Amino acid sequence: NAGVMQNPRHLVRRRGQEARLRCSPMKGHSHVYWYRQLPEEGLKFMVYLQKENIIDESGMPKERFSAEFPKEGPSILRIQQVVRGDSAAYFCASSHGTGDSPLHFGNGTRLTVT
């Protein structure tokens, strides 16, 4: 099954540490989206990337957060100096990128900051 793969499924970090979330898109997909979901809230767009390019990062906090999607390897969402408020589920989705292509989601990474 070549679905969207996210890892780790669960990640626990202490305040001040770094969190790295990885996402491998579906085979053939070159567009990746990251979303954050707080408990009991909806999905919030963070960033949209194509291979080696950030297309839209309007949903990403200006500090401590960064994302990349290199030519080779998975997309990485990096959170530096994590705080308790970063605790959330982070979902990655991929698509072909054409106008009518739906998004396919990974299982998510649940980040807990202690």
Next chain:
Amino acid sequence: RKEVEQDPGPFNVPEGATVAFNCTYSNSASQSFFWYRQDCRKEPKLLMSVYSSGNEDGRFTAQLNRASQYISLLIRDSKLSDSATYLCVVNMVYDMRFGAGTRLTVKP
């Protein structure tokens, strides 16, 4: 105005009921539209795409009204297993935006 707005929930309906959700979007240039469902603490899953002429998939019917900039989802003969949060998704030309979701609970 939010980019994508959905009916506020929750909707609590008995089994067998018909329920409808609406979703409005702000960008008239939006190209494509989808409905997803999300079960508690799981990833969203595609329920159906929404086509200009409207489309049906079993008990589910989706409609698009470009003039008024809204899409709708109709669920007939609700089942207990339909209980979930339903998310409206709009391709905002450059990327995808999700509505906040509408929670549906179907009760026996």
